[in-house]
Amino acid sequence: xxxxxxxxxxxxxxxxxxxxxxxxxxxxxxxxxxxxxxxxxxxxxxxxxxxxxxxxxxxxxxxxxxxxxxxxxxxxxxxxxxxxxxxxxxxxxxxxxxxxxxxxxxxxxxxxxxxxxxxxxxxxxxxxxxxxxxxxxxxxxxxxxxxxxxxx
Amino acid sequence: xxxxxxxxxxxxxxxxxxxxxxxxxxxxxxxxxxxxxxxxxxxxxxxxxxxxxxxxxxxxxxxxxxxxxxxxxxxxxxxxxxxxxxxxxxxxxxxxxxxxxxxxxxxxxxxxxxxxxxxxxxxxxxxxxxxxxxxxxxxxxxxxxxxxxxxxxxxxxxxxxxxxxxxxxxxxxxxxxxxxxxxxxxxxxxxxxxxxxxxxxxxxxxxxxxxxxxxxxxxxxxxxxxxxxxxxxxxxxxxxxxxxxxxxxxxxxxxxxxxxxxxxxxxxxxxxxxxxxxxxxxxxxxxxxxxxxxxxxxxxxxxxxxxxxxxxxxxxxxxxxxxxxxxxxxxxxxxxxxxxxxxxxxxxxxxxxxxxxxxxxxxxxxxxxxxxxxxxxxxxxxxxxxxxxxxxxxxxxxxxxxxxxxxxxxxxxxxxxxxxxxxxxxxxxxxxxxxxxxxxxxxxxxxxxxxxxxxxxxxxxxxxxxxxxxxxxxxxxxxxxxxxxxxxxxxxxxxxxxxx
Numbered sequence: 001x002x003x004x005x006x007x008x009x010x011x012x013x014x015x016x017x018x019x020x021x022x023x024x025x026x027x028x029x030x031x032x033x034x035x036x037x038x039x040x041x042x043x044x045x046x047x048x049x050x051x052x053x054x055x056x057x058x059x060x061x062x063x064x065x066x067x068x069x070x071x072x073x074x075x076x077x078x079x080x081x082x083x084x085x086x087x088x089x090x091x092x093x094x095x096x097x098x099x100x101x102x103x104x105x106x107x108x109x110x111x112x113x114x115x116x117x118x119x120x121x122x123x124x125x126x127x128x129x130x131x132x133x134x135x136x137x138x139x140x141x142x143x144x145x146x147x148x149x150x151x152x
Numbered sequence: 153x154x155x156x157x158x159x160x161x162x163x164x165x166x167x168x169x170x171x172x173x174x175x176x177x178x179x180x181x182x183x184x185x186x187x188x189x190x191x192x193x194x195x196x197x198x199x200x201x202x203x204x205x206x207x208x209x210x211x212x213x214x215x216x217x218x219x220x221x222x223x224x225x226x227x228x229x230x231x232x233x234x235x236x237x238x239x240x241x242x243x244x245x246x247x248x249x250x251x252x253x254x255x256x257x258x259x260x261x262x263x264x265x266x267x268x269x270x271x272x273x274x275x276x277x278x279x280x281x282x283x284x285x286x287x288x289x290x291x292x293x294x295x296x297x298x299x300x301x302x303x304x305x306x307x308x309x310x311x312x313x314x315x316x317x318x319x320x321x322x323x324x325x326x327x328x329x330x331x332x333x334x335x336x337x338x339x340x341x342x343x344x345x346x347x348x349x350x351x352x353x354x355x356x357x358x359x360x361x362x363x364x365x366x367x368x369x370x371x372x373x374x375x376x377x378x379x380x381x382x383x384x385x386x387x388x389x390x391x392x393x394x395x396x397x398x399x400x401x402x403x404x405x406x407x408x409x410x411x412x413x414x415x416x417x418x419x420x421x422x423x424x425x426x427x428x429x430x431x432x433x434x435x436x437x438x439x440x441x442x443x444x445x446x447x448x449x450x451x452x453x454x455x456x457x458x459x460x461x462x463x464x465x466x467x468x469x470x471x472x473x474x475x476x477x478x479x480x481x482x483x484x485x486x487x488x489x490x491x492x493x494x495x496x497x498x499x500x501x502x503x504x505x506x507x508x509x510x511x512x513x514x515x516x517x518x519x520x521x522x523x524x525x526x527x528x529x530x531x532x533x534x535x536x537x538x539x540x541x542x543x544x545x546x547x548x549x550x551x552x553x554x555x556x557x558x559x560x561x562x563x564x565x566x567x568x569x570x571x572x573x574x575x576x577x578x579x580x581x582x583x584x585x586x587x588x589x590x591x592x593x594x595x596x597x598x599x600x601x602x603x604x605x606x607x608x609x610x611x612x613x614x615x616x617x618x619x620x621x622x623x624x625x626x627x628x629x630x631x632x633x634x635x636x637x638x639x640x641x642x643x644x645x646x647x648x649x650x651x652x
Contacts, residue, residue: 004577004580004581005581005582008577008581008583012323012327015327015330019330019345022344022345023344026342026344030611031606031611031612031613032606032607032610032611033607033611034602034603034606035340036337036339036340036342036344037344039329039333039595039598039599039602040329040330040333040344040345043326043329043330043333044330046322046326047323047326047327047330050319050322050323050326051323053319054317054319054320054323074376075376077375077376078372078373078375078376078576081368081371081372081375081548082372082569082572082573085368085548085552085565085569085572086569088552088565089562089565089566089569092556092562092565093562101549101552104545104548104549104552105545105549108544108545108548109541109542109545112375112540112541112544113539113541113542123542127545127546127549131549131553135203135553135557139203140206141203141553141557142557142560143553143556143557144560
């Protein structure tokens with residue numbers, strides 16, 4: 001996974017250049033009167049040179065070693081989780097807590113466990129209702145009701 | 153107010169029924185998250201933080217602190233019975249604890265783990281009581297240059313003690329600093345890196361960041377391969393260690409307590425560092441070092457006492473200097489700020505009941521933990537049988553509710569998801585998250601101290617070298633950096649020569 005490490009150093013160098021540019025635009029100032037961009041600029045310079053140093057060291061090694069190994073099949077579930085969570089964030093306000101969270105819980109139970117969809121539906125429903133009672137009714141957390149105003 | 157009166161005030165405050173209740177909830181949840189792999193005390197504290205907005209400040213902090221040291225107790229159960237550390241600080245406990253369980257001595261292993269944790273927690277609490285006053289007196293003399301030096305030293309020590317690459321830790325600390333500058337510049341009133349997004353004007357929210365980097369990233373990693381392992385099928389009996397067990401482990405407990413406490417005070421130390429160092433020292437001083445790892449009771453007693461006294465020691469920089477030394481104390485820091493309380497030397501002067509209430513609650517919490525851990529061990533063992541595919545959706549749900557309820561904003565959920573992915577990639581690339589989070593918390597204070605110092609000195613950097621305390625802090629930081637870089641250069645040269 002050396003390639004992933006090298007890519008991360010290049011990415012961090014890119015971030016450093018970008019932040020440095022934005023900080024410079026903000027105004028670096030001088031030691032007597034530091035501008036808003038002084039500290040971020042300083043930090044971006046340090047980040048750039050450190051990233052460059054580890055990048056050069058990694059490239060000079062010149063062989064495939066170090067880092068964790070990632071198999072693409074291992075990434076399937078983490079990616080599904082991120083997709084599920086992103087979808088949840090996008091529709092939560094519209095459809096409300098009860099509907100959206102039920103869908104997410106069912107999705108998470110279904111994607112990892114043995115495919116028993118009836119059981120998963122029942123457990124997801126119980127978890128959602130219980131969490132709603134605890135957090136919305138008892139702890140007064142104001143979870144979103146959505147356009148259908150589902151809730152009690 | 154002398155120490156005796158202070159302690160009395162602390163007990164008077166923390167023994168109020170509401171505080172006792174919160175303390176109990178805290179240690180119970182702490183033990184639970186310690187037992188269950190996949191969620192750490194930091195994540196649990198971050199999840200529960202929004203639920204404490206309407207609670208009294210002291211009760212909130214007592215509960216959050218209880219989660220932290222409770223997790224150290226709970227983590228040992230999985231280490232001993234499952235060979236899976238519930239917490240990073242209980243990794244070493246696996247070595248001898250699991251072997252003891254395999255030999256049919258799970259009971260004494262769990263028992264000595266609970267008792268040594270209790271002894272260490274008690275001594276650690278006493279240590280905080282004794283050190284608090286002198287440290288606060290010293291901190292009251294600090295001006296901006298001293299604070300600047302202290303924060304720089306803290307960040308350098310944290311990177312120095314990192315488990316992985318020093319350079320990578322420093323890179324993460326610098327990235328944390330950059331992220332901390334998102335939002336309004338409090339001195340000039342100028343927005344920085346906000347890109348006209350309203351939610352960013354107050355800066356990046358810390359709680360969703362922590363939940364993403366630690367909670368979501370951890371779950372993503374666990375999802376790759378389901379946690380393997382089974383509860384060791386043994387009848388747990390004889391939880392009370394025998395006289396022989398006590399006689400061989402008492403010195404290990406005391407050594408572990410002292411080592412853990414002082415290493416816990418260091419930035420980045422917390423409970424983790426002490427457990428590793430105490431185990432290594434026990435092995436060194438033992439008459440039979442070859443037996444370590446085969447299931448001897450000293451191998452459980454030393455790290456278990458060290459991680460508990462370490463978690464006590466970690467409170468010292470937060471409560472006396474206002475500087476969080478690890479992620480957990482950073483969340484406590486955020487919890488105090490939410491209640492308009494600024495941790496630091498003035499807290500002892502302005503809110504002594506709060507200061508001493510927190511400290512004495514740790515003692516009360518340790519008593520509760522002893523009562524929880526021994527009789528309820530069967531329940532904790534049963535909890536271990538909850539499959540991960542049923543557990544992780546619940547953890548995600550708690551994270552989502554916790555994050556959303558911070559300000560009823562979908563934006564916060566987005567931040568959590570983004571930092572979850574970032575945290576997952578960081579794990580794959582061997583970058584550590586704690587330096588990033590601590591630098592993120594300390595960034596604004598670092599900038600403020602630097603700006604104020606330079607205003608005081610009309611832009612002269614000499615102010616940092618003319619004031620002895622600031623100069624010592626910065627000198628120590630430079631020394632550590634030089635030491636690390638020379639070690640790094642030597643190891644790299646060695647690698648190149650080996651390749652040639």
